[in-house]
Amino acid sequence: MRRWGWTVAVALLCALLLFPFYWMFVTAVLPTSQVLARSPTLLPSIADMSFEAFRGAFERKPLATWLANSLLVTLGATALSLLVSALAGYSLSRFRTRAQEITGLTLLLTKMLPGSLIVIPFFIMASTFHLIDNLFALMLANAAVGVPFATWLLKGFFDGIPRDLEHAAMIDGCSHLTAFAYVIMPLARTGLAACAIYLAILSWSDFVFAKTLINDQARWTITTGMVSFVGEHGIEWSALMAAGILSMVPMIVLFLILEPFLVSGMTAGSQR
Amino acid sequence: MRAASRPGTLARRERLFAYALLAPAVVAVAALIAYPMYLIFSMSFREGKSMNFLALGNRPLGLGNYASVLADDATWHSVWVSFAYTFGTIIPAFALGLGTALMLDRVFPLRRWLRSLVLLPWAVPGVMVSIVFLWLFDASFGVTNYFLRSLGLISTDIAWYTDESTALVAVIVPTIWKSYPFFTLTLLAAMQSIPGNLYEAAEVDGAPAWRRFTDITWPGIRGQATLAMVLNGLWTFREFDIIYAATGGGPSKATETLGIRAYNEAFGYFYMGRAAVIGVLMLVIALAAVLLARRQLRKEFF
Numbered sequence: 001m002r003r004w005g006w007t008v009a010v011a012l013l014c015a016l017l018l019f020p021f022y023w024m025f026v027t028a029v030l031p032t033s034q035v036l037a038r039s040p041t042l043l044p045s046i047a048d049m050s051f052e053a054f055r056g057a058f059e060r061k062p063l064a065t066w067l068a069n070s071l072l073v074t075l076g077a078t079a080l081s082l083l084v085s086a087l088a089g090y091s092l093s094r095f096r097t098r099a100q101e102i103t104g105l106t107l108l109l110t111k112m113l114p115g116s117l118i119v120i121p122f123f124i125m126a127s128t129f130h131l132i133d134n135l136f137a138l139m140l141a142n143a144a145v146g147v148p149f150a151t152w153l154l155k156g157f158f159d160g161i162p163r164d165l166e167h168a169a170m171i172d173g174c175s176h177l178t179a180f181a182y183v184i185m186p187l188a189r190t191g192l193a194a195c196a197i198y199l200a201i202l203s204w205s206d207f208v209f210a211k212t213l214i215n216d217q218a219r220w221t222i223t224t225g226m227v228s229f230v231g232e233h234g235i236e237w238s239a240l241m242a243a244g245i246l247s248m249v250p251m252i253v254l255f256l257i258l259e260p261f262l263v264s265g266m267t268a269g270s271q272r
Numbered sequence: 273m274r275a276a277s278r279p280g281t282l283a284r285r286e287r288l289f290a291y292a293l294l295a296p297a298v299v300a301v302a303a304l305i306a307y308p309m310y311l312i313f314s315m316s317f318r319e320g321k322s323m324n325f326l327a328l329g330n331r332p333l334g335l336g337n338y339a340s341v342l343a344d345d346a347t348w349h350s351v352w353v354s355f356a357y358t359f360g361t362i363i364p365a366f367a368l369g370l371g372t373a374l375m376l377d378r379v380f381p382l383r384r385w386l387r388s389l390v391l392l393p394w395a396v397p398g399v400m401v402s403i404v405f406l407w408l409f410d411a412s413f414g415v416t417n418y419f420l421r422s423l424g425l426i427s428t429d430i431a432w433y434t435d436e437s438t439a440l441v442a443v444i445v446p447t448i449w450k451s452y453p454f455f456t457l458t459l460l461a462a463m464q465s466i467p468g469n470l471y472e473a474a475e476v477d478g479a480p481a482w483r484r485f486t487d488i489t490w491p492g493i494r495g496q497a498t499l500a501m502v503l504n505g506l507w508t509f510r511e512f513d514i515i516y517a518a519t520g521g522g523p524s525k526a527t528e529t530l531g532i533r534a535y536n537e538a539f540g541y542f543y544m545g546r547a548a549v550i551g552v553l554m555l556v557i558a559l560a561a562v563l564l565a566r567r568q569l570r571k572e573f574f
Contacts, residue, residue, distance in 0.1 A: 006380040013375065014389045020404045020449065021392075023415055027407065036413050081300075088297030095290035110305045112558040114510030116535040117551035120315070120544065121308030144304030147297055176289055205397035207513040212539065223399045227517050230403060237407055244400055255395040259388040263457065 028053050028242040035237055053238035054246065063243055065218060066225040071250070073135055073210075073221060074203040077142035081199050085147050086192065089154030090180060094163070110148045115208045118145070123212050133216045141213065142203040150195045157191030158184065193261035197254065204251050222247045316548035337545040346525065346533070347550065351557075354529040356440060357515075358508045361447045362501060368448065369455020369500075374489075376456070377463040387460075394453035398513030405446040406518055409433060433519055439526040443515050447508060454504055462496035463489060502565045506558055530554045 015022075026042075027035055029049040034041050041048070057063055122141050123132075131137035161184060169179040185192070207223040214220055220228075226247055229240045255262075319336040341347050372390050376383065393401070409416050409432035420426045432442035466488065474484045512531045515521065521528035521536060528536070530550055538547035 003380045006375075006378060007382050007386070010375050010380070010386045010390075011382075013372065014386055017372075017449075018389060018392065020408060023408060024404055038413070038418070040413065040415055040418055084296040084300055087293040091290050091293035095286070110301060112506050112510070112555065112562065113305065113309070114512065114531045114534070114551070114554055116510070116512040116516075116531045117312065117547075117554060118305070118308050119535075120538050120547055120551070121311035122304075123539075124311060125308070140304065144300050147300050148305075151297060176286070201395050205399075205513070207397070207399045207517070208535070223397050223513075226403060227399050230406065230517065237410075237413075240403065241407065244403055248396055248400055251395045251397070252392065255392065256388050259391060260384060262391075263387070263461065 024241045024245055027237055028245055030238070032236075032238060051242075053242040057239045057243040057246070060239065061225060061229070061243065062218065063222070063225065063246065066220050066222045067247070067250075069135060069219055070204060070221040070223070070247075073139050073142060073206075074200055076136075076139040077146065077203040078196055078199040080139070080143040081146040081150055082192065082196055084143070085150035085154050085195065086185070086188070088147070088151045090158050090184065092151065092155045093158035110145075113145075115145065115206075119208050119212045122209065126213050131213075133214055133219055135214075135219060138206075138209055138213050138221075141209045142206050146199045146202050150199055153195050153198065154188070154191055157188055157194075161187050190261050190264050193258055194264070197258050197262050200254060201251055312548045312551050315544050316552050318545045337549045341546050341549040341553070346528075347553070349525060350528050350530045350533045350550075351553075353440065353525075353527065354509060354531075354554075354557075357444060357447070357511075357527075357529055358505055360440070360444045361451060361508045362505050365448045365452040365504065366455050366497075366501060368452040370459055370497075372452070372456045373459035373463060374485075376460055390456055391453040393449050394457075396450065398450060398511070399517040401446045401450045402443075402514045402517035405442070405449075406433065409442050409445075434523055436523050436526040439519055439523055443518050443527050446518070447511060447514050450514065451504055451508060454507075455500055458496055458500040459493055462493035466492040498565065502561065505561065509558060509561075510554065530557075 026044055029051060030041060030044055031048065031050065034044070034048065119141075126132050126134070126137050129137075165187070166174075166176070166179040166183055169183045170176060174182070205223065206221070207227065210221040210224045211227070214224065226240075226243060229235065229243065316337055317333050317335070319334050376387050376390065396404075408414055411417065411429050411431040411434070414432070416432070417426070417429050420430070430438055432438050470488050471484060474488060479487070509529075510531050511529070512535065515527050515529060515532055516535070519527045521532040530553065534547045534550040534554070537543045537550060
């Protein structure tokens, strides 16, 4: 009985913390007369709700294109940095040389780089190679900034997997690479999933790279698209909140499903 | 790796393998982080403004950018804003993260789902966080002003984002909301690695709850807590999206952190050199913070 009491307490706390989500939803489904009111409706009745704003958002802005662009960039950047970080994390975990330590330190230092700073040279490089408005360049930029932290997360995870396992596989005739691919990688599933969530959220959230490297409205990502609503004269809050909900749904679903991996991945990383 | 049998070739092959695995990351970091950093440093010595970024290399070399940026009051104002923003965010976010982690560090029904919900703001893109709070803090129709009016705390509406005296608070609140889950996650992970029998022993001894926290929980999570503070502090210090989408640094530079200022100098006024100097200044400050915390970081990281 007492344990359910605790559930209720935590649920109340959640309700308080997640109020902004609730308010987005309420704003999106209520008619403008109730949204722009001095005394807003806190608990709307079902009869007043309508999903018109969601359709309106799609009609007024190329939301579907922006969502597709974001999805493309996110998938590409996540896959690329996950591969690079898994290899590097394993190397840092298993081998210790001077060069390794320097690399490790460099990776930590790059964690401090501000996005609004690194984007300046990115812009110059992209201009030089005529890669402005190129989604592949955006993908690379996102992949690059994800690698350092992902490598550290995975290194911690590989540290927790006993070396004896790959030694045994190598005695059985595996090469070190196949032992890594077929023995270690499957065991690191949790860590890889945790890392994938981290990287996907990082790319999906990116604004500064997309804003600076992409001018063509047809190649905007969802974040640059959403910000373009704000500059408009007289913001239409219902449409904006509806579009906002749509833009967050993919990451929220991914997060709710994969969150246990994130927690156990972090736990394993912190214990070693 | 042990390669005792044939030390020469095997050890060399192992080392080659180690480097081969590391190579893609080294290439990525070199091409997309180290080289851009070099560009920033070299740009910081190129004087004057240029609309043509590719011709920057032809501009005269000198320390003019450093002199003009460091002598500018606006720079030091931005340093102050950055610090106020960073500490104003991480201290409440840490408190919230610690509180939520303590609540979740128990066994109760639906725990997995409630934990996911507590962590949810972390998954929201910074600019979306910003947009949601623009609405919550809207001067005329925002629900925040409505609550404050209902409680009788204010008689006239507060124009959160357009009033110089409240704008910084209005960008700090969404940043707290986005950053507390990171504390919850790392502190919860640290709490769960504390052996349960320590708590059982304390219970047998009849230690009150706060003693269990100060004597068992806190010593067990202190290392992770410091690490999380430094990482989250660095992250907040360089935060761009939330502020830029909400205010762009205004009104009257009230929310112009160094990160926003660097961006505005570069892409607003085309002073690439000055922007680069501000970037260098940010890195120096971040590096100083890391050096201050290096003993703790070394323990947790290496």
